[in-house]
Amino acid sequence: MPNVRILIVDDEDLNRQTLRYCLEPEGFVIDEAGDGAEAWAMLSGGDAQYDAILLDRKMPEMDGMEVLAKIKGDPDLKAIPVIMQTAMDLEAEIVDGIEAGVYYYLTKPYDVDVLVSVVRGAADNFARQQRLQQELAKRSGAIRLLAEGRFVFMTPQEADSLAVLLAGGFERSTVVAMGLSELMINAVEHGNLELDYKNKSALMAEGRWDAVIDARLREAPYKDRRVTVEVTRTATHTRFRITDEGKGFDWHAYVDLTLERAFDTHGRGIAMARKMAFEAMAYMGTGNIVEVMVRHAPAPGPTGTAVPRPxxxxxxxxxxxxxxxxxxxxxxxxxxxxxxxxxxxxxxxxxxxxxxxxxxxxxxxxxxxxxxxxxxxxxxxxxxxxxxxxxxxxxxxxxxxxSPALSRYQKSLLPDPAVLGGGAGVRLAAWSIACSGVNGDIWGGRVLADGRLALFIADMTGHGPVAGVNAIRLQALVAACDGQPDAVLRRLDEILKQALPTGEYAAMLYGIVDVTARRFDYAAAGVPHPATFPAGGGDPVPGQGKGLPVGASGNFPYELRRLDIPRGGS
Incomplete structure (x- = not known):
């Protein structure tokens, strides 16, 4: 790996020596900083260009999180991947790092193979981003003249080329290109070619991933599959719908970087795309369709005229x-x-x-x-x-x-499970934790006039305060809706389609627990499958969580589904 330069930031001399000893034989060029202040002086001075930064969290003078904040706040440095060194059991620290933009983690003591693999993966991803940026500089913004279009491709290389074409003309063209590329390559590798997460982990460790991709592209039935990208541009935003011809996948685990995968060498592309590139993202169908939305920069008004304020x-x-x-x-x-x-x-x-x-x-x-x-x-x-x-x-x-006031209000809307369940003769348990102060997740319920228990859980697209406000608005809408679960979701779909910007939706489940009949009637809109469990253990009985997110269509025919609850079960 020629000319790949890594900055190691650690106040322990032995740690820096260990990292250098592991990485230099692999061809990496190593620079060192003994604390955060020294690291920031090296980074802000611009004397060297780094492809990745290995950053210790706890240091004197300036700790790792302070250095990270400065890096992410600098337009010239924020794209450099930061690999945080931490202890695997420090869950709160890892969550803080993820929220601050850390997508790569290493644990001490170091596993040499994992260390090299993570550093190489981070540097490769940065190099790919740099290549896309260079390609964007060569392209015109003529794609902005496109009102509607449909594109078809087959290979990861074609995905990169198409991503560059489609991202031209956006204010944040580099991150949009990276986001589109991640989703389109995912549609090839994990969609059409049906290579799952474990396959990729093993093949990457063996150095055979690219060879397997090339081989599958020549084999039946994969060689005849294509990925389609539909583009719709309006005055305020552009919507991209990416559809592959595979069997789909369980996307729920990949839209956020979780603690379980924070230490893996791959698997963060979808989460990075969602957080950095798009204002909204929603998976549909079996996971073989993803739709994203990019807002346009406001157009300047004519010379001498003021743009009307809301x-x-x-x-x-x-x-x-x-x-x-x-x-x-x-x-x-x-x-x-x-x-x-x-x-x-x-x-x-x-x-x-x-x-x-x-x-x-x-x-x-x-x-x-x-x-x-x-x-x-x-x-x-x-x-x-x-x-x-x-x-x-x-x-x-x-x-x-x-956001503190918004967070307090959002938490106040969550019901007390014991009180809510007790009103319907149900032992109700609930647990939730937010990765940030305000988020788009919410749940709730009420006891209906006939004594049955209505429950819902929802996840708004997007993140942060706007998603949190949309979740609060959704909670109020649910409280105003009556009827069977399928009718409730149809009404919410109709309302949210009008109320939310195009490309913003809610994955949701709404259901009614009938204790007397021992059943759960529900309707689903793109959520994990609900399930019932027999008393005393045994295998769960899964339901069906498929359905278009509410707000995506405006007239989607949600189905009324049913799960029987075993006597004494849950």
């Missing part, structure tokens, strides 16, 4: 703290209205709703009004997510300031 209307008396907080935001117009005058069609209206509460109503009327506590930070966060979603991106000033 409108927030205060209707009637609103608590002073709420009104003052909204008026302090300079990116929207705050209007005062007594309810008689006409408001802009897309205005978000905010009014008092009883003691200590306010009501938010969206001008598009696609969703019912939402009532929430009159917490100024909470109201501002909900309003920003509705009309200025870009201002609530992860790491933004608004995110850091407002």
């Amino acid at each position: 409108a927030v209307a205060l209707v009637g008396p609103v608590p002073d703290g709420v009104a003052d907080g909204l008026r302090a935001v300079g990116d929207w117009r705050v209007m005062t209205n007594d309810g008689a005058a006409a408001l802009p069609e897309a205005a978000l209206t905010i009014s008092a709703s009883g003691a200590g509460a306010v009501m938010l109503r969206h001008g598009d009327a696609a969703t019912p009004p939402h009532t929430l506590p009159a917490d100024p930070d909470l109201v501002e966060a909900m309003a920003r997510a509705a009309v200025l979603p870009a201002s609530m991106e992860i790491g933004s000033d608004a995110d850091l300031r407002l």
